[in-house]
Amino acid sequence: MRENPKEAETTAHRLMLKAGLVRMLGAGIYSYLPLGWKVLQNIATIVREEMNRIGGVEFFLPVLSPSDIWEESGRWDSFGDELFRLKDRKGRSLCLSPTHEEIITHLARQNIKSYKELPQIWYQIQTKFRDEPRPRSAVVRARQFIMKDSYTMDTDEDGLNRSYNLHFEAYTKIFTRCGLDFFSVEASGGVMGTGKSEEFMVPCASGEDRVVRCTSCNYRANLVISDSKPVEFKSEDLNLKEVSTPGKKTVEEVSSFLKVPSHRLMKSLLYTNNNKPIFILIRGDYEAAEEKIKRHFGEAIRQATEEEILNTCKADAGFIGPVGLENIEIYADTAFCKKHGFITGANKNNYHLTGVTPERDFKVKEYIDLKLSHRGDRCIHCNGELEFINAIEVGHIFQLGKKYSISMGATFGTKDGARLPIVMGSYGIGLERIMASAIETFADSDGICWPLSIAPFKVIVVPLDSKELLEAALNIYKKLLQEGIEVLLDDRDQTPGVKFKDADLIGIPFRITVGERYREKNKVELYDRREKKTVYLSLEDMQRRIGEICSRE
């Protein structure tokens, strides 16, 4: 494209459209054009090589999946609206697999008989379907995307740790070979469960994930579960007192009305956990971390409705608080531990209480870290400064444990003839996200700058104008092809300006220009796209140089 596509939200999105890697068919649905598909295939090759190296064996599992195995695991319900569901002509329920734990566990229970057959690493590179609520940034959050997913099966936790570590190493090699700048973070399992889990992140301004990284030690975590030390404050206001706060409901409204900083407020949040109301208290300058709440209380927990709040507290949200409530468990964020003098709702519309002190004015069942970290917090390990950065999640490794093997009955026979559930792990890499994050990281004002390893072509040969030069270029192109180098020839009838611009836009790492100098001195121009440096070389030297560069990779 000559113009920038208007719909593009991020650099990767804009350049993928502009350079002709993809075209959109519908929301979150993309066609890969030849250049984009070549990049994905190169990524797949690297992924395959590294998965094979750790002993993985490749499968190809169906996308279409009958609902019964999802009902057995409980995810027919828990996956919710993200699951694409359909019915066949006989009325049987099916889904388009968003991930393949159920299919793998089913295969394992049919085929694994004895401890002698374990461990196993099974993987595939396959299309996944997820009805994402907000498909965006082109292929970074698509509704149909390509994932390398692998699953490990072991007899015990030690085995699982070994398999998990093998994946950590393989992922490190894969992202390094793809030329990415990345790091791993502690992660939450989401719908997968609550086992040990890490994500691989590529820092990038348009990334949808927020990660917390300590500037002094090695602590790195996804914001949704990150731990941190809040700044501590002291309050002198110890008198429990009711004050009128007409119409003031939010933290901002109450703190500006009472002329106190927001950290003096106690946000009172009513939740429902399996039909039981529970109270969660978060300091006014923080948000509740929903992921931590889910992790601690289980998937069934949800915020109470307005009606439930009114029934339980006899006041509207914004005026509720923990003082005077009976038979409700109260959980306070750790920021409240041994602290006093807060402001919270009075369970009476248009009134708040000041000087509220935990343990004196109400009993706390447990102090738990339930807040979302924010700027100013310190590292819990070394008290260092924390930085908050945006990133794209390119991979996720996860210890499933026995969740699926127990619910679906996948067992192995032990030495003593007993049967035990297989201990499993699950590991994913988004191929398109590798492509998008490479674009985001290295693009410049001229276009994409591919890392050599995943570039659709390593070299582009550009002849200028005349027939004679085209002939010479064709020979160079053929020579490089013979050497097994992926090379593209720009034989279009276009001006040099257009050819150079397009070569830059599609990001081919090296450009060989066959122009005037070739006619005069038999030399070609070798241009390094990323370094923006040009050298003039004889044909033999050029060929040697290209050969060296490509074999290094």
Ligand code: ATP
């Ligand atoms: P997110 O939190 O971004 O939705 P996820 O936790 O749902 O990701 P996993 O289920 O762990 O992702 O999937 C494994 C990998 O698949 C991710 O690390 C990511 O690289 C890729 N992936 C997940 N969802 C998408 C999507 N909608 N489009 C493209 N790639 C995706």
Ligand code: MG
């Ligand atoms: Mg997701």
